[in-house]
Amino acid sequence: MTFWNRRQLTMAAVALALGAYPAHAGAVLDRVTSAGTLKVATDANWAPQSFMNANNELDGFDVDVAKEIGKHLGVKVEFVTPGWDIITAGNWAGRWDMHVGSMTPTKKRAEIFDFPAVYYYTPAAVAVHKDSKAKTLADLDGKVVGATSTSTFEAYAKKELTLDAAGAPPFEYKLNPKEVHSYENSTTAFDDLRLGDGVRLDAVVSSLPSILDAVKAGYPIKQVGEPVFYEPLAIAIEHGDPELSAKIADAVKAMKADGTLSKLSEKWYGQDYSKTN
Amino acid sequence: MLYPDTVEAEVLVHKPWFVATMFGVGLYGRFAIGFAIAVIFTLNVVLIGFAPLKLQIGIVWLELLLLFIAFFETFHLSLPFIREKLPFLISQGVVTTLYVSAISIVIASVIAVAGAVAKLSSNGFAYAIASFYTSFFRGLPLLMQVYLIYLGLPQLGFVINAVPAGILALSLCYGAYMTEIFRSGIQSIDRGQWEASRSMGFGFALTMRRIILPQALPVIIPPTGNQFISMLKDSSLVSVIGVWELMFLARTLGQKTFQHMEMLISAAMIYWVLSICLELIQSRIERHYARSKVR
Numbered sequence: 001m002t003f004w005n006r007r008q009l010t011m012a013a014v015a016l017a018l019g020a021y022p023a024h025a026g027a028v029l030d031r032v033t034s035a036g037t038l039k040v041a042t043d044a045n046w047a048p049q050s051f052m053n054a055n056n057e058l059d060g061f062d063v064d065v066a067k068e069i070g071k072h073l074g075v076k077v078e079f080v081t082p083g084w085d086i087i088t089a090g091n092w093a094g095r096w097d098m099h100v101g102s103m104t105p106t107k108k109r110a111e112i113f114d115f116p117a118v119y120y121y122t123p124a125a126v127a128v129h130k131d132s133k134a135k136t137l138a139d140l141d142g143k144v145v146g147a148t149s150t151s152t153f154e155a156y157a158k159k160e161l162t163l164d165a166a167g168a169p170p171f172e173y174k175l176n177p178k179e180v181h182s183y184e185n186s187t188t189a190f191d192d193l194r195l196g197d198g199v200r201l202d203a204v205v206s207s208l209p210s211i212l213d214a215v216k217a218g219y220p221i222k223q224v225g226e227p228v229f230y231e232p233l234a235i236a237i238e239h240g241d242p243e244l245s246a247k248i249a250d251a252v253k254a255m256k257a258d259g260t261l262s263k264l265s266e267k268w269y270g271q272d273y274s275k276t277n
Numbered sequence: 278m279l280y281p282d283t284v285e286a287e288v289l290v291h292k293p294w295f296v297a298t299m300f301g302v303g304l305y306g307r308f309a310i311g312f313a314i315a316v317i318f319t320l321n322v323v324l325i326g327f328a329p330l331k332l333q334i335g336i337v338w339l340e341l342l343l344l345f346i347a348f349f350e351t352f353h354l355s356l357p358f359i360r361e362k363l364p365f366l367i368s369q370g371v372v373t374t375l376y377v378s379a380i381s382i383v384i385a386s387v388i389a390v391a392g393a394v395a396k397l398s399s400n401g402f403a404y405a406i407a408s409f410y411t412s413f414f415r416g417l418p419l420l421m422q423v424y425l426i427y428l429g430l431p432q433l434g435f436v437i438n439a440v441p442a443g444i445l446a447l448s449l450c451y452g453a454y455m456t457e458i459f460r461s462g463i464q465s466i467d468r469g470q471w472e473a474s475r476s477m478g479f480g481f482a483l484t485m486r487r488i489i490l491p492q493a494l495p496v497i498i499p500p501t502g503n504q505f506i507s508m509l510k511d512s513s514l515v516s517v518i519g520v521w522e523l524m525f526l527a528r529t530l531g532q533k534t535f536q537h538m539e540m541l542i543s544a545a546m547i548y549w550v551l552s553i554c555l556e557l558i559q560s561r562i563e564r565h566y567a568r569s570k571v572r
Contacts, residue, residue: 044525047533056365056530081529082439082519086428093431095438187532217535 028097028237029244037076039096040066044081045185048209048268049102061268065119066100068260069235072251085150088112092238098248099236104152107164115234116245117252120265120273123208123227124153126175127190129197130220137174137225143202145175146189149182152231153205163229169276171229175205186210194219207231209269230276354539362530362540370523371547377440377522378512381447382505388452393459394485407456414453420514422446427518443515451508455501462497463489495566502559506552523547 032038042050042062053059058079070077080096087099090112102122105115126145128134134143147154155161157180159173181201183189192200203224204211211223235248255261261274289295325336395407414422426449427442437445466489474484513524527544531537 041519044519044529045532051533052526052529053533054361056362056369080439080519081521081525083517086424086518089428091428091431093436095436187535187537214535219535 026241026243028094028241029247031094032073032075032097032244035075037078038066038070038073038098039078039080040070041080041082041087041092041096041099042066042101043084045187046101046210047213061120061264062100062102064264064268065235065255065261066098068255068264069098069100069248069251072254073247088150090238097237097244102233103236104163104231105234105236106152106162108162109236112239113236114239114241114245115236116248118232118234119252119255119261121169121230121232121276122273124156124205124229124231125208125211125223125227126203126205126225127193127211127214127221128203128224129193130222131197132202132222132224133197134203134224137228140203140224141176142178144179144181144198144200145177145203145205146181146183146192146201147205148186148189149184153207154180154182156228157205161229163232168232169230174225174228175203177203187214190214190219190221193221209273349542352538352542354542355536358531358534358536359539359543363543366523366526366530366540366543366547369521370526370544371551373440373520373522374509374512374524375551377444377447377515377520378505378509381444381451381508381512384444384448385451385455385504385508386501388448389455389459392452392456393463396456396460397463411453411456414450415457417450419446419450419511420517422450423514423518439515439518439520442518443512443520446515447508447512450511451504455504458497458500458504459493462493465496466492495563498559498562498566502555502562505559506555509551509555510548 042058044050044052044058046060046062048060049062050058050060058081063079066079067077082095084101087101088103088109099113100119102120103109103113103115105113105118109115126137126140128140134140145157147157152161152163156173157175157177161171163169163171181189181192183192186204186206189201189204189206193204204221205228208223208227211221214221215223235252237244237248252261256274262272265271265273321340325333328336392407392410395403396411398404417425423443423446426446427437427439430437430442470488470492471484474488479488512522516522516525516528519525523544527540528537531540
């Protein structure tokens with residue numbers, strides 16, 4: 001029996017004893033380097049961050065960033081696509097090692113996750129039907145607003161948003177909706193908005209890129225007002241592996257320094273979202 | 278132009294009689310259209326009434342199908358996109374859906390037989406366990422069971438992947454429903470059959486296998502077929518834990534280009550075709566067990 005096997009056995013024994021999978025220092029990084037693959041969880045339904053492209057493969061900004069990080073760690077990247085609430089529930093139990101899916105680092109999430117690096121900022125904006133008379137966000141007072149459930153957009157609409165990550169730009173609540181409807185993703189919210197001004201929704205809070213994409217695809221909607229907040233978006237890993245955390249932070253720092261992140265952002269958004277401005 | 282008449286005259290469309298006629302035709306046009314539709318519809322129904330039964334069924338099916346196609350037509354779907362994505366939808370989505378449901382169906386059937394026997398037994402433990410099981414798994418939404426198994430089991434130290442977790446959830450849930458179906462089927466056999474069999478010296482297992490189950494199966498099969506069909510569709514719930522089955526792909530493939538209606542309708546049609554296959558198999562089996570009733 002080699003040392004490695006014994007160590008794995010001990011881990012399994014500890015796991016059984018504690019009734020949980022332990023994530024002791026370096027465990028995830030050890031697993032990643034020994035397997036040669038980094039398992040990355042991401043969404044398959046969140047264009048242009050991550051989506052299925054014409055060749056039926058995962059593609060997008062988040063996917064490219066994850067692949068770059070894999071390159072820096074010297075391992076292959078493999079994607080898994082569990083639902084968002086499965087990912088945010090924590091307790092990954094080694095099913096995947098890292099999450100690159102535009103997660104906003106909040107204090108509550110920081111209880112479950114480490115956020116090694118913020119890799120870009122998305123402007124969040126409000127969309128209305130193109131027939132809407134609303135000119136400013138104040139015109140939407142007392143209206144019905146839709147947003148993806150458990151997203152920061154929903155939290156903003158409900159005035160429960162806390163952006164407490166390091167370097168998060170300040171913001172204020174400019175939206176006073178009467179009701180907030182929750183949707184599974186932004187597309188279903190846009191689908192309700194397209195039915196007509198005020199038919200089911202008066203406005204949708206979503207990321208500016210996804211609004212612009214919907215407009216490009218012919219949805220009868222438009223942006224109203226300025227972006228309401230800039231959302232820092234970070235890579236998430238589980239607590240307990242500072243070595244992996246440091247490796248990812250280094251990789252992202254290097255990607256920022258050599259312009260890779262800016263280039264990827266330009267490629268997918270047409271703008272450089274890797275810094276706020 | 279023909280010979281241009283220089284005589285000053287009122288324009289045709291401004292003559293009072295013409296205007297009145299137009300108005301009249303327009304007013305009656307609506308009634309005329311309604312009348313025509315009513316006549317066609319009635320004729321259709323009356324004529325179908327003359328056809329022999331099999332033809333009747335076929336024609337009504339066809340007409341309902343055409344109505345649905347006309348309904349889908351209103352979505353202005355992009356057929357080239359569907360044709361481009363269909364191979365992947367089938368090679369990845371349908372295959373995954375089919376094998377997840379097929380394995381679950383087999384496991385659920387085994388659980389159901391065991392559960393039914395346990396529920397009918399006079400052993401207190403067996404009855405208690407089986408009735409707790411059916412009550413629990415029939416009482417919880419399947420989606421919640423999927424979450425509980427996928428997120429809950431790792432807490433106990435068992436880390437299972439998405440596909441086995443989905444299969445486990447489907448098997449346990451449908452096993453519970455089918456336990457009740459099997460139990461009621463077995464109970465529907467008259468106790469005289471048991472008594473006669475036992476008096477001939479047959480043991481429990483032999484009675485079950487040779488006397489009771491063959492008579493119970495014709496009762497069990499129709500509701501079981503229902504369960505298989507509904508399991509096929511409920512297997513879409515495992516998409517929440519990231520299994521790339523038919524429903525998952527239907528929701529993701531068209532998303533980037535906002536052509537999700539195309540994918541959703543294609544997936545709907547595929548599910549329907551698969552269900553039709555199951556229906557056909559079910560009616561085959563039913564016919565097999567109805568041999569004794571044929572005159």
